[in-house]
Structure formats: C-alpha cells, structure tokens
Amino acid sequence: MNKGAPASxxxxxxxxxxxxxxxxxxxxxxIIQAFAGTAGVDVETRDISLSGRIIAQFPERLTDEQRLDDALTELGELAKTPEANIIKLPNISASIPQLKAAIAELRSQGYDxxxxxxxxxxxxxxxxxARYDRVKGSAVNPVLREGNSDRRAPLSVKNYAKKHPHRMGAWSHDSKTNVVTMGKDDFRSNEQSWIAPADDTLTIEFVAADGDTTVLKQSIPVLQGEVVDGTVLHVRALEVFxxxxxxxxxxxxxxxxxxLKATMMKVSDPIIFGHVIRAFFPTVFERFGADLAAAGLNxxxxxxxVLAGLDAVPNGAEIKRAFDEGLDAGPELAMVDSDKGITNLHVPSDVIVDxxxxxMIRTSGHMWGPDGEEHDTLAVIPDSCYAGIYQTVIEDCRANGAFDPATMGSVPNVGLMAxxxxxxxxxxxxxxxxxAGRVRVVTSGGETVIEHEVEAGDIWRxxxxxxxxxxxWVKLAVTRARASATPAxxxxxxxxxxxxxxxxxxRTYLAEHDTDGLQIEIESPEDxxxxxxERIRRGEDTISVTGNVLxxxxxxxxxxxxxxxxxxxxSVVPLLGGGGLFETGAGGSAPKHVQQLVAENYLRWDSLGxxxxxxxxxxxxxxxxxxxxxxxLGETLDRATGTFLDENKSPGRKLGSxxxxxxxxxxxxxxxxxxASQTEDAELAAAFADVAASLGSHEQVIVEELNGVQGHPADIGGYYRPDDAKTGAVMRPSGTLNGILAAL
Known part of the structure; x- marks a missing residue:
C-alpha cells in the first residue's frame, strides 16, 4: 500500500x-500508525511522562533495562528545527505530593x-x-513551546456544541458568589519591568539589613530588547488578607x-497555599506548629x-482533634469530594484556578459544600494580576444569567509563550x-535595574x-485577525x-504589518x-491576544x-524554527478517569483533542x-471527525455504552x-475500500468485544508507571479490530 509514497x-x-x-x-x-504507514509517515513515540522524566534523571542508579533517554531534552532541541512535527498530549504538572507519590511507586517497582x-x-x-526540581511543575511545556499559541474551537466542534448544548447552571441575581483579591502588596502591585538595552548577564541578589549580600541566582543571560520583570508578594499583608x-x-x-496554580507556579503557589492553611487553622499552628515542623509535616x-502524617506524631491524635475543631469553628470549606471529606485545602493540585x-461559573457560581450540596462561594485568588477577569464574568452572569452554548460566540486565543x-x-x-533587606536584579556592569524592599518569608520572583x-506574537495576532475577519x-x-x-x-510591531480593515484593540484584562x-452573548467571536498565564x-x-x-x-503552536507543535487539550479530569478504568474497565477519556x-x-x-x-490523511481525518461528532460516538457516561x-x-x-471515497489518490482509495468494508461489516462483533470487558477491575500495573503489556491488553481487547489493523 505504500506504492507512490515518498521513499524516505x-x-x-x-x-x-x-x-x-x-x-x-x-x-x-x-490505529494512527497503521493509517500513517500508507502515506510513508513514521509515527514515533517519546516518553515525556512524569515517571519517564524522573527515570531519565538518575541513569547511574538504574539497570540497563530501566534506563531511559532524556526524551524531553531531545524534543526541546527538535522543536527548534524545521523538521519538528510533535503531537503533545496532556502531562501531569507535578506538585510535590504527586512527585513523591510517583517516586514511591517507581521504588516499589524496583527502581533504585x-x-x-x-x-x-x-x-x-x-x-x-535539583534533579527532581527539573521534573516537578510545568517541566514539559516551557521546553517544547518554541513558538506562540494559536488555540481555537474547530468549526465542527463549535457547530456540534450549538446543536447539542451542554448544561449550564442557572444564575440568580442575588447570588453571593464573588472573587476577592489583595489588590496591594501583591505580585501585580509591586511589579517592576525593565527592557534590556543590549545583551547582558544578570544576577539576582539578596542584600540583608546588615549589608551582607547573598547571590540568589547568577548568570542569567538576557538578549537585547528582552523584557525582564521582578516583583514581590508581602506575606504579612497576605496573612491579614x-x-x-x-x-x-x-x-x-x-x-x-x-x-491557585500550585503546579505551574510550583514555587510561589505552594507557599501561598501553606499560608492559607495556617490562616484557616490559626489555633492549631499556634499550639502545635513546632510539633508539625519537627515531624516534617508542611x-x-x-x-x-499533614493529616496523613499525624499517625507518626506522638501527640497526633490531639493535633487531629484540634484540626477538627478548627474546621468546625471556621466557615464551611468548598469540597473536592464531599463524600470522602476531601476539602479545598487538602491537596495543592486539586483546585487549580484555570x-x-x-x-464554578458554569455551575451557577456554586461549589460543593460538606453537605454534598451546591452553595455560593467566596473565591479567594490572592494575587490581583488576573483575579478581576473572573469577577467580571461573575458580575455579567449575575446580571444577565448563564451563557447559552447554543447561541454564544467564541473567544479563540493567540498566546505569548515562545x-x-x-x-x-x-x-x-x-x-x-x-x-529583612532588599532583593535586586543587577547587570554585569553593576547597575541595579529592579529592586524591592522585603521581609522574611516574602515571595520574590x-x-x-x-x-x-x-x-x-504580534504577527500571529494580525495573521489570525485577517484570516478569520475577527476583531483581536x-x-x-x-x-x-x-x-x-x-x-x-x-504598538511598534503592529506598525510593521498591514492592519488596514482590521479591528485591533488594546484593553485591560477586565475591560x-x-x-x-458582550460580543459572545450576541453570538460574535473575538480573538483574545494574551500573555502566557492569561x-x-x-x-x-x-x-x-x-x-x-x-x-x-x-491548539496549534507554529514553531519559530518552522516546525509545528500540536497540543491535544487539557487533562484536568484524567485522574478520575484512571480510577474508573481500574475499578470498572471503563475509560471515559474523550480523545477528540x-x-x-x-x-x-x-x-x-x-x-x-x-x-x-x-x-x-489530514483532510479525510478532519471530515471523519465531523462525522464522529454528528453520530455522537464520543465515550458515554455509563457502563455498557x-x-x-x-x-x-x-x-x-x-x-x-x-x-476509500476520496478521489485524489485512486490507489489509496482502493486499498482503504477493503479496510472500510471490514470495519463496517464487523461493527457488531467489534463493539461487543470492546464493551464485553466492562464492569470488572482492570490491572494496568501502576498509576504513574503502568505496565506496557498489561495496559496494551486492557486497552486493545478486540481481536477482530486488532486483526484488521494488522493487515495494514
């Protein structure tokens, strides 16, 4: 079937x-590899999983069979070349608890x-x-994203959502849900920004009150025109807030x-999260803070x-009672899982702001309470950089009601992340x-370009x-605005x-482009x-052109x-080197899906991305x-995806579907x-006619083989490092389908 395909x-x-x-x-x-092979396209894999990244950090401790190449570094270099064509699936952006859990699992599997x-x-x-710190948090995305982001809803997906709108919770005019933020003494209000006039090397220093200087970070290369920012969040103000x-x-x-975002903001936000817990349980930390610290419970x-570690603390039962009393004394906490008693404060990576x-907004401005019911919520987002955008949405919903997916417009994004x-x-x-003292950024010539007064415990970045x-980024924004005839x-x-x-x-770079006939605005995030x-309620589209976090x-x-x-x-990332990075969507619900597969051999994950x-x-x-x-292959896959949506073949919610x-x-x-029906390549069409016929005629058998395994536990051999053979057997239970693919 490869006749006519390129030799290489x-x-x-x-x-x-x-x-x-x-x-x-x-x-x-x-499936991908079987179809791609007909076009002379080799689909290779690279392991950039959390466990794979951990293993790659310690080759000297592992056996030859256990060692893995540093695939992330390899792909980071590939991303700078015109040949790059990378499909990037969602990763765990590991918090410390997740990282420790992955290490423990790998050790149990025999990794030293x-x-x-x-x-x-x-x-x-x-x-x-230092090696583990290279793995935690958003370790993957900054390495691979050697270009800016073009992220939008494809027309087929948008049309499907309009024809089959998902449920949106009703909003009440007297909803008490709100966002609160510091507004002063935080990262936004204390920010200083400097543009490098020439290539240079910077140093970040801490100058103590007695004049003693400690280098926090040295040899930071910057290029001419590079924007460098420094800021600080004052924890004394945070505690009062x-x-x-x-x-x-x-x-x-x-x-x-x-x-918060304790995964991506992997240094600052876990610290802020800790301050929230201290503030919620002030009596506990006044009485037992030293005991908890001595036990390594952070x-x-x-x-x-912290609660899980109390069993090993001599007075752990007493401390546990104090936490229970603190929960009773304070306001009711939003819950991650009310049935299991998992609160908003249990795991830093459980409640990620984005x-x-x-x-919460989709669910009438509600979160789940300890009683298992929905309630209005005070959403605390300490730093005020972007908290205001959520309050703007809440006020709009309070005034105008929930959005209607059947009629609302779209807000694609051009994101600065290269x-x-x-x-x-x-x-x-x-x-x-x-x-106490000062943190400053100093050029190679000794000039201080950014400086902040600080106190112990402040978070500087x-x-x-x-x-x-x-x-x-500016060029991509203009390109997208013109291609879609949409305001940006x-x-x-x-x-x-x-x-x-x-x-x-x-403004300088917009002047380098032809913007005649385009509506391009600059507005504050809230405006x-x-x-x-206002536009999406009228069914109109608007391109958002934003920085990376936003x-x-x-x-x-x-x-x-x-x-x-x-x-x-x-999500398309046109790489600066000429290649392409193609991202497949978010993975926020992935943990629950894995749990369901292990319990019931049923995977609800939707691979549409x-x-x-x-x-x-x-x-x-x-x-x-x-x-x-x-x-x-690309054009026919796009049409097939449209049929897939029209026929509603996404994973169902219940066993048996x-x-x-x-x-x-x-x-x-x-x-x-x-x-089989395309007319551009007759040989390709003839070859796939047999495949299409086989897949169609065996539909009932294949579906029965796939669905027949449901309802029983599935053994995949691990959460962070599943066993390949076991996972392959679980995920490919149809011998009929496997045989048809093998024939390709």
Whole structure:
C-alpha cells in the first residue's frame, strides 16, 4: 500500500504522557500508525511522562533495562528545527505530593531512586533535589513551546456544541458568589519591568539589613530588547488578607475556597497555599506548629498530607482533634469530594484556578459544600494580576444569567509563550526571602535595574520575555485577525509595569504589518473581558491576544463555557524554527478517569483533542514535505471527525455504552470510509475500500468485544508507571479490530 509514497519516511513524534491520555494512547496509536504507514509517515513515540522524566534523571542508579533517554531534552532541541512535527498530549504538572507519590511507586517497582529531600543538607541531597526540581511543575511545556499559541474551537466542534448544548447552571441575581483579591502588596502591585538595552548577564541578589549580600541566582543571560520583570508578594499583608476573607466567608454564610496554580507556579503557589492553611487553622499552628515542623509535616503540601502524617506524631491524635475543631469553628470549606471529606485545602493540585473557576461559573457560581450540596462561594485568588477577569464574568452572569452554548460566540486565543515567555512566574527565579533587606536584579556592569524592599518569608520572583517571541506574537495576532475577519484584543493593562512595556512594543510591531480593515484593540484584562462577553452573548467571536498565564486561564474558561470542556480545542503552536507543535487539550479530569478504568474497565477519556491535533499535524507534514498522501490523511481525518461528532460516538457516561476504545473504533471506521471515497489518490482509495468494508461489516462483533470487558477491575500495573503489556491488553481487547489493523 505504500506504492507512490515518498521513499524516505516522514516523521511525526507522538508523546507518551500520563494518566488517561497515556491509557488512550495504547488504543489509538496502533490505529494512527497503521493509517500513517500508507502515506510513508513514521509515527514515533517519546516518553515525556512524569515517571519517564524522573527515570531519565538518575541513569547511574538504574539497570540497563530501566534506563531511559532524556526524551524531553531531545524534543526541546527538535522543536527548534524545521523538521519538528510533535503531537503533545496532556502531562501531569507535578506538585510535590504527586512527585513523591510517583517516586514511591517507581521504588516499589524496583527502581533504585532516592527519596525526595525536603530540606537538603548535603551536596548529594542538594544534587538530588535539583534533579527532581527539573521534573516537578510545568517541566514539559516551557521546553517544547518554541513558538506562540494559536488555540481555537474547530468549526465542527463549535457547530456540534450549538446543536447539542451542554448544561449550564442557572444564575440568580442575588447570588453571593464573588472573587476577592489583595489588590496591594501583591505580585501585580509591586511589579517592576525593565527592557534590556543590549545583551547582558544578570544576577539576582539578596542584600540583608546588615549589608551582607547573598547571590540568589547568577548568570542569567538576557538578549537585547528582552523584557525582564521582578516583583514581590508581602506575606504579612497576605496573612491579614486571608484572615479577613475567612471571617468574611463565615459572616456571609458562603463557602470558603482558594484558587491557585500550585503546579505551574510550583514555587510561589505552594507557599501561598501553606499560608492559607495556617490562616484557616490559626489555633492549631499556634499550639502545635513546632510539633508539625519537627515531624516534617508542611502545610505547603496540603492539609491531607499533614493529616496523613499525624499517625507518626506522638501527640497526633490531639493535633487531629484540634484540626477538627478548627474546621468546625471556621466557615464551611468548598469540597473536592464531599463524600470522602476531601476539602479545598487538602491537596495543592486539586483546585487549580484555570479549571476550578470556570467549573464554578458554569455551575451557577456554586461549589460543593460538606453537605454534598451546591452553595455560593467566596473565591479567594490572592494575587490581583488576573483575579478581576473572573469577577467580571461573575458580575455579567449575575446580571444577565448563564451563557447559552447554543447561541454564544467564541473567544479563540493567540498566546505569548515562545521561548519560555513569562514562564508562569519563572520557577527558577522565585524565592522565599530569608530575612529583612532588599532583593535586586543587577547587570554585569553593576547597575541595579529592579529592586524591592522585603521581609522574611516574602515571595520574590522574576520572569523574562524575549523580543523575538513578542514580535512573533504580534504577527500571529494580525495573521489570525485577517484570516478569520475577527476583531483581536490585546489584554494588557497600562497601569501594570510589565504590560506597560508590552503595550509600547505591541504598538511598534503592529506598525510593521498591514492592519488596514482590521479591528485591533488594546484593553485591560477586565475591560477586554467585558467587551468579549458582550460580543459572545450576541453570538460574535473575538480573538483574545494574551500573555502566557492569561492564555492558560482563558483557554479553559471560554471552552468550558462554550463546549463544556477545554479538551475539544484545537491548539496549534507554529514553531519559530518552522516546525509545528500540536497540543491535544487539557487533562484536568484524567485522574478520575484512571480510577474508573481500574475499578470498572471503563475509560471515559474523550480523545477528540487527539483527533483534531493529528489532522492538522498530517496537513502540516504534507505541506512541509510535499507528501500528498499525508495531506489526504489530514483532510479525510478532519471530515471523519465531523462525522464522529454528528453520530455522537464520543465515550458515554455509563457502563455498557462505548468508552474511549469504542470511540477509537468508530473514528477508524469513518476515517477509512473517507479515505476509500476520496478521489485524489485512486490507489489509496482502493486499498482503504477493503479496510472500510471490514470495519463496517464487523461493527457488531467489534463493539461487543470492546464493551464485553466492562464492569470488572482492570490491572494496568501502576498509576504513574503502568505496565506496557498489561495496559496494551486492557486497552486493545478486540481481536477482530486488532486483526484488521494488522493487515495494514
């Protein structure tokens, strides 16, 4: 069947990641490889899972069979080349508890890995900690995203959502749900921003009150035109703010919730999370803080981690009673799982702002309370950089009611993220300040360009945004505005230091493009949100052009309102080097899906994001290499995905309906039918006629084989590092389907 395909195999890299997307890959990848081979396209895999990244850090401790290459570093270099064609599935952005759990599982599987040192005291422990720190948090995305983001709902997906609108909770005019934020003494209000006049090397220093200077970070290279920001959140003000909000929630009779991003903001936000727990249980930490610290129980890891460790503490039962009394004395907490008693404060990575706030807005402004019922909520987002956008949406819903997915417009996004732009608050340049004094950023010539007065415990951070990334971002915004004939709004606030610098650069670079006939605006995030909401209620589209963190927030918020999930978005990253990165959607619900598979052999994960990314990947490959068959594969897959949606073959919610594996079968069937009926390549059509016929005639048998395994526990051999053979057997239970694919 490869006759007529290019002699040399073109290549797509399909990433192996974590949780439900990884399980789905065992079912879908054999289909991809079978179909792609007909076009001379080799689909290779690279393991960038959390467990794979951990294993790659310690080759000297492992056997030859256990060692893994550093696939992430390899792909980071590939992403800079014109040949790059990478399909990137959702990863775990590991919090400390997740990282420790993954290490424990790997050790139980025979991997000789060191324990994670919370407080390293030796050179060896510091080396181990540094290696693990390269793995935790958002370790993958900054490496692969060597381009800016073009993220939107494909027309087929948007049309399906309009024809089959998901449920939106009704809003009440007297809803007491609100967002509260510091507004002063936080990262936004203290930000300073500097544009490098020439290539240089910077140093971050802490100058103590007695004049003693400690280097926090040295040898930070910057390029001419690079935007460098530094800021600090003062914890004394944070503590007062949290105390006030806990009292306000109790007085108003609403749930108390905190919304952070302890995965991406992997240094700053766990610290803030710890302060929230201390503020909620002040008596416990006044009485037992020293005991908890001595036992290594850190509130930064979450209330659940602290409670779980009390069994090993001599007075643990007494401390547990004190926590229970604190829960009774305070306002009711929003719950992650009310049946299991898991609160908003149990795990830092359980309530992530970009997923949790849209879910709350979609559900009438409610979160779940300890009684298992929905309630109005006080949503605490300490830093005020972007908290206001959520309050704007809440006020709009309170005034105008819930959005209607059947009529609402769309808000695609052009996001600034190339070359680690804005880097989620830059993990490697974030510090918990050791004492009173000053933190400053100094050039190689000794000039201080950013400086803040600080006190012990303050959280100071810096981040960088390269000029080439900003130029490309502006270019992409103009390109998308013209291609879609849609207004584009840069969400930038002239009263914020970083944004003020970007506004100047945006205006300069917009002048380099033909913008005649285009509506391109610059508005503060709150004003841009209000403008976009007014338009989508009229059914009109508006392109949001944003920085990296706000990109992350909006590409969950709007898709969850429009489509019911962010997993159905098309996310294309045109790489600066000429290649392409194609991302497949979000993975926020993946943990629950894995739990259900293990318990019931039923995987609800929807691979639509993979279908969308793969189609664009084939089309990009066809255009870049002149491979006409790859182009045909992409076009036919796109049409097959439309049929897939129209026929409603996404995974069902109940046992007995098709799950992820069944949805893959139907996608393969529709794709084969499209290939068989296309007229551009007669040989390809003839070959797929047999495949389409076999898949169609054996439909009942295949579905029965796939559904017949449901309802019983499934053994995949691990959560963070499932066994390949066991997982393959679980995810490919139809011998009939496997045989048809093998014939290709």
């Amino acid at each position: 195999m073109a290549k797509i890299i399909y990433t192996l990641t974590d949780e439900a997307p990884f399980l789905a890959t065992h079912s879908f990848l054999p 890995l060191p324990a994670y040192p919370d407080e390293p005291t030796t050179d060896e422990e510091r080396d181990v900690r 949290l105390k006030d909000q806990i009292a306000a929630a109790q007085e108003q009779g609403v749930l108390f919730s905190v919304h 509130p930064n890891d979450g209330l659940g981690s 997923a949790s706030m849209p879910a 070359q680690k732009a804005e880097e989620y608050g830059s993990h490697d340049k974030t510090f918990e300040v050791p004492g 810096a981040c960088q945004t390269k000029d080439v990334a900003i130029r490309d 709004v840069f969400w930038l606030d002239e009263t914020r230091a970083h944004d003020a610098n970007l506004i100047g650069l945006v 841009a949100m209000a403008f976009s909401l 990109r992350d927030y909006l590409t969950d918020l709007f898709p969850i309102m429009e489509l019911g999930t962010s997993a159905k978005m098309l 993979e279908f969308l990314a793969l189609a664009v990947s084939f089309e990009h490959l066809g255009g870049a290499t002149g491979n006409q068959r790859a182009k045909i 098709i799950d992820n594996r069944g949805s893959h079968y139907y996608l393969a069937k529709y794709w084969a039918e499209e290939l």
